[in-house]
Structures are given as structure tokens and as C-alpha cells.
Amino acid sequence: MIERRAAAWIGAALLLAVWTIAAPAFAGTTLRIGYLGLTDDPRYDDKWAYAGLLLSPGGRPDAGAELGIDEINLNGQPFGLEFALEKAEAADAAAMVAAANSLKELKGVQVFLIDAPDAVTADVAKMLRDKPYVLLNVSAESDELRAGACQGNLLHTIPSRAMRMDALAEFLLAKKWRQVLVLQGPLREDAALTEAFQHSAAKFGAKIVEMRKFVLGNDPRARDSDNLALLTGGADYDVVFVADTDGEFGRYVPYATQLPRPVVGTAGLAPVAWSWAFERDGAPQLLRRFQRKTGRQMQSADWAAWIAVRALGEAAMRTASADFGKIAAYLKSPQLSLDGYKGASLSFRPWDNQLRQPLMLADSNWVVATAPLPQFQHATNNLDTLGFDKPESKCHF
Amino acid sequence: MILQARFATVSLVVLIAALGFAASNAAAKGTGRIFVSNEKGDVLTVLDGATYEKVASIKTGKRPRGMKFNADQSKIYVACGDSDRIDVIDVAKLADVDHISDVPDPEAFDIDTAGKHLLVSNEDAGGLSVIDIAAKKQVATVKIGLEPEGVQLMPDQATVYVAAEASNLVSAVDVASRKVTATILTDQRPRRFALTPDAKQLWVSAEIAGMVDIIDVASNKIVDRIKFEPKGFRQDEIAPVGLVISADGKTAFVTLGHANHVAVIDVASRKTRNFILVGKRPWGITLSRDGKRLFVANGGSDDITIVDAGSEKVIKSVAVGRYPYGVLIDD
Numbered sequence: 001m002i003e004r005r006a007a008a009w010i011g012a013a014l015l016l017a018v019w020t021i022a023a024p025a026f027a028g029t030t031l032r033i034g035y036l037g038l039t040d041d042p043r044y045d046d047k048w049a050y051a052g053l054l055l056s057p058g059g060r061p062d063a064g065a066e067l068g069i070d071e072i073n074l075n076g077q078p079f080g081l082e083f084a085l086e087k088a089e090a091a092d093a094a095a096m097v098a099a100a101n102s103l104k105e106l107k108g109v110q111v112f113l114i115d116a117p118d119a120v121t122a123d124v125a126k127m128l129r130d131k132p133y134v135l136l137n138v139s140a141e142s143d144e145l146r147a148g149a150c151q152g153n154l155l156h157t158i159p160s161r162a163m164r165m166d167a168l169a170e171f172l173l174a175k176k177w178r179q180v181l182v183l184q185g186p187l188r189e190d191a192a193l194t195e196a197f198q199h200s201a202a203k204f205g206a207k208i209v210e211m212r213k214f215v216l217g218n219d220p221r222a223r224d225s226d227n228l229a230l231l232t233g234g235a236d237y238d239v240v241f242v243a244d245t246d247g248e249f250g251r252y253v254p255y256a257t258q259l260p261r262p263v264v265g266t267a268g269l270a271p272v273a274w275s276w277a278f279e280r281d282g283a284p285q286l287l288r289r290f291q292r293k294t295g296r297q298m299q300s301a302d303w304a305a306w307i308a309v310r311a312l313g314e315a316a317m318r319t320a321s322a323d324f325g326k327i328a329a330y331l332k333s334p335q336l337s338l339d340g341y342k343g344a345s346l347s348f349r350p351w352d353n354q355l356r357q358p359l360m361l362a363d364s365n366w367v368v369a370t371a372p373l374p375q376f377q378h379a380t381n382n383l384d385t386l387g388f389d390k391p392e393s394k395c396h397f
Numbered sequence: 398m399i400l401q402a403r404f405a406t407v408s409l410v411v412l413i414a415a416l417g418f419a420a421s422n423a424a425a426k427g428t429g430r431i432f433v434s435n436e437k438g439d440v441l442t443v444l445d446g447a448t449y450e451k452v453a454s455i456k457t458g459k460r461p462r463g464m465k466f467n468a469d470q471s472k473i474y475v476a477c478g479d480s481d482r483i484d485v486i487d488v489a490k491l492a493d494v495d496h497i498s499d500v501p502d503p504e505a506f507d508i509d510t511a512g513k514h515l516l517v518s519n520e521d522a523g524g525l526s527v528i529d530i531a532a533k534k535q536v537a538t539v540k541i542g543l544e545p546e547g548v549q550l551m552p553d554q555a556t557v558y559v560a561a562e563a564s565n566l567v568s569a570v571d572v573a574s575r576k577v578t579a580t581i582l583t584d585q586r587p588r589r590f591a592l593t594p595d596a597k598q599l600w601v602s603a604e605i606a607g608m609v610d611i612i613d614v615a616s617n618k619i620v621d622r623i624k625f626e627p628k629g630f631r632q633d634e635i636a637p638v639g640l641v642i643s644a645d646g647k648t649a650f651v652t653l654g655h656a657n658h659v660a661v662i663d664v665a666s667r668k669t670r671n672f673i674l675v676g677k678r679p680w681g682i683t684l685s686r687d688g689k690r691l692f693v694a695n696g697g698s699d700d701i702t703i704v705d706a707g708s709e710k711v712i713k714s715v716a717v718g719r720y721p722y723g724v725l726i727d728d
Binding site: 023024071074075078079282285286288289314317337338339343344345381382383 | 520521523542543544561562563564565566568577580581582584585586605606607618631632633636655
């Protein structure tokens, strides 16, 4: 009898704990968040047009992480919790692993933002697979990292290529631009992007009418692959998809196609995690804060680093704890609800640790649409129409 | 005989209530006009209170949002965020006649009953400013969380609550000392407030969480959370923003943003009993003084929806400016 009553009491207490928000109380605790960047990462160089004309200033996404720290400190400070960013730069994967281990030893850091290209991120993650760390990938878009190479302690706030290409495919289908001419560049990333696009086109029902490889140059002997009139002639299509991660060739494609057709992909209309031109869902406030802090516009990786820090802040506040285990568990729990200034509640997909999120279809100064497009519905969460859904996931932790 | 006496008592009560109502209404000019602030286009749209025809468009500073009357309803204060100022509208002239400058990115505000101070949330600056109305000057700022929006001055004039939407915090600020006296962690993206008439419960909308949190004012603790389940919508489409509680304290109305509905809640049981279909992305919501009509600003369809609050049926939708934000009624 007494036991039953006690059980009821415990049940009621549990219910209460779930249903009300516990007021956190920390006694002067500091939660340190690591940031691992690659020395001279070329992805963040200034983009120059020609002869000293700046196309867009570069900048590392650690700026986004720092802004995030400012913001979560406003959350934590009234309750006695301080957040700090511990940054480290390394020349390669091995040095990055050493930097992480040394931050753990010297400062007790166990949560790290990792900002490195696909291959380095993959190597670092593999070497830290069995460590009691949480790694938040803020810039590597590799689909493999969310599939065969996924791991339990690696989470991704930057969208995968698959997510970005799905967003684009949804847009094309919504516009009924089904026939696509693909122009693919020479880089490995261009091939990866093209492959992701092929997958998305098949998934949503767009048809690739032809795939052509371009080279950058003016050589008349290579005009089949460097001349845009020829590259875009002799085929019928609704839209041109350009895979050019370098960006210079892509810049020349809009308005230069043989048929009067829109350009999408890495030029023209691009699917991105974040655009400076987004004016809904509170985004202008975040954009202005970032601009004030850095003097430049916020890019996708900046957003990914920012939301990674906000996620850690949220986990600490909601668990009323700076304990690594509790924070790591909360991050991956369905209770996590993040406001990414994209209008939806964001959380990590349990099957591959990818942050589910809306994406923007943006040109140079406007967000034309946000994905998921309303025409595409999902059985449980429409955000999961973008990227690898549970049934097709190849990730096994 | 007994029956008669009881009847007489009831009549007397009704009479007193009617007199009281007339007295409280005496201060109001009562043109009945409806003022709508439009975030884009920088105008207030003025509608006739009976015909809902457009009477005037008043040009204001950039991005007019929050609006409040002064005590005798001869003036309207309008927060013009992108101009960093509070504009003053002359209700009789229907003109923007003055402004208070150097108020950083004002969004919403409250006004004290003495009519001396405006308490303004500065969305971009992360603070609450105290503005001396007569001196037309900011006399103090209180640093609070990120992107403050909703401001609720308590009837005792001693405490003001501010919701910081990007920090998931509601702060209680002591008006006299201008110090934060309590900080309450809320659900995702707290936006706006409604206070029960007994001033015991402060309701705050949590937009991204899709809920309304209820704060017990005495303990400054969240004691309940209301979820919404309109038919045909998913949880992630429910985005509560604007809310109002009827003067009798019985009914609350909450705009649901992307879900294009207004939820009708029985305050005592905290149960949602109806959803009213309105325009696209409804945010601002205002109840007429007599509690009979509800006005909803639909930011996504450039119109307001007028609802009969008794039958909970839509009377009419009226086109206003671009991105209507809030509604104020001169009744």
C-alpha cells in the first residue's frame, strides 16, 4: 500500500519535472567549448574577382561561435553559469587531435566545434571516435560523414550536400523545371556535389538531360568545355545546374546560356544554410549582431558555428547542468528545441546526428524560397524531406 | 416578495455596473476608430469603427510596430524601430505631430498610469529603456536578455516584466531601482504577454515551442504550459505570438502565426475550446473595450480580421498596409 503510494508520488514528481521548467542554479561554473580550426583553411580566403577587386570578404566561422558565446552568456550569467570559447588551430588532422586532447587535459574541454574540410574532419573524427567528447561539425558537408563514416560522438550543424541538393530539387519540382542540364567543374567537391544532385533529382523526379564538364579558360582548342554558348547549346532544358565550388566559372554562367534559362547550383540560385538577405523569422536581428561584431555578412558556416554554440547553451540551461554527460545526452534527445532564426524548431536526427533545419534558396540579394517547400510533406517532420531520412540512412553508430 | 427583492438587488447591481462602466469610459474620446501599424510602408492605417472603411493613412517613422494611447486617448505613441524613435500621433488630427528621438530600435512598450514614463523594449540593443515623456528623453536603460519584445507593467506600477525572445528569458525589473529582480527561463522564443485581471498570472507566448507559458506572479515560476492542437496542423506550424485576456478574466485569445488561427482558451481550465481561422501569419491581437470584437493583424496577408468575440465568428477581413503588426482601438 505504502509502496504503491510512493510509486504514485514518484510518478507525479517525474511528471512535474517534465512538465515545468526547472530554474537552473549554477555556482560560478564555467563551461568551456573548444573550437578546432585548420591553419590557413583556403575556404575562408577573401574572394577576389580580378586585379584587386574584392568579391566578398572571407572569414572563419569562429566569428559565429564567438557571437554564440556572447548570446548564451546572457542566458547563463543570471543563473551563475559562464561559457567560454577555447580556440585552437592545427595544420593537419593529427595536430588537431593533439590540440583537442591538450584542451581536455589543460582546461577540461569535452565539447568541440570542428571546422575543417571533409577529409580532415573525417580523419579527426575517426581518431577521436572512442573519446568522451562531443564533436560538432560546422563546415564539412560530406554525405559520407552522415552515412558510412558516421559516428555517435560526431554531430553536424552544417547541412549535408544531400540536404542542400534536396532543397534545390524541391524548388525545381515546385516550379516544374524538370529538365536539367548539368555543368560540372574539375574539383573533387564538384564531383561530390554533382553526385548529390543526381541523387536528389532521382529522389524528387527531375531529369538530367545531359552532364557536361567544363574547364576554366579561353583555349579555342578546348572550346567544347570552356565556351558557354557551346556548353549550353545543342540541348533542351528548363534550367542549368552548375557545380563549381571554386566559383569563378559559375559567376559567368547566368545570362550567358544559349537558351534563356535560369541557373542554379553554386551560381544563380543556391541552396544554402544561411543568407544575409533573409528577412523573416527574426533573422535581421541575428544578421545585424553578426555584422556589428565582425564587419562582414554572416555565411552558412558562421550560422552553423553559431547554432552549435547555441545548442550547447540550450543543453546546459535545460539540464540545469554543466555536466558533460547530461549535456551530450540532451543534445541528442528529442527534447532539444533550437531557434535557428529560420522559423522552425531544430533538433538533431537520431539516426545520423544531423541537425534538421530549413534551407534557403538564395541568389545574391534575396531569399527566393525556403525549403522544405510546402508541396513536399513528410510523415512526421517536413524538415526530414531534406537529406537522408531514417529509412534510407546508411549510418550505424 | 422575496423574488421581487432579489430582482431589485440584481437591478441595482446592474445599474451600478453600468454606471461604473460609463464612468470608466468617460475619459475616452471614443471615436471608435481603429489604428493599425504596418511594419513595411511606414504608415498607420486608420479605419472607421463602424463601417471599417479606411479613414486615413498616417505617415510615421520607419517600421512602426507597438502602439499605446496616453491616458486621455488624445495621443498615440508608436515605436518606429528603424528610425530609433517613438512617434506621437494626434488622434483628433490624425497626424504624426512629434517624436522622441534616440530610442534604440524600439519594438513594444508599456506606459505608466501617471502617463510620465514609457518602458520600451529595444529589440536590437538588448535593453529596456525608460523614457521621460515630458522631457522627451531616455532617462535610464536596463540591460536584459537578447531581443526583448513584450513589456508588461504590473498594475501596482512597481514591477515591469520583459520577455527576451532570443534568450528564452523573462526578466522582472523593479521600476524604482531599475534592477532585474528575477529571471525566469521560458520555453523557446518568448514573445508577448497577457496579464490576468487579478494580476496573479502572467501569460507569455513561446513562439518556437508552440506554447503559452503561465508564470505565477507571486513566485515568478512557470506553473503551466498550454499546447495547441488545431486540426490539420503539425506542432512545428504552431507559432503563438499575440495574446489577450478578456476583462472578465474568463477567456484568452492567442494568435498562432503560421497556423493562421486564433486559439480561444478557457482561462480557468486552461483548455483550448476553439480555433478561429483568420488571415495569414496573425500576430497582433486586440479586444475592444466592451469585449465584443476581436481585431487580429495578419502580417502575411496585409489585412486585419475582425471577429465577433461572443460567437467566435469572423465578421470581416479588411485590407490595410503592408505587414500589419498591431491594432489599437479608440473606444
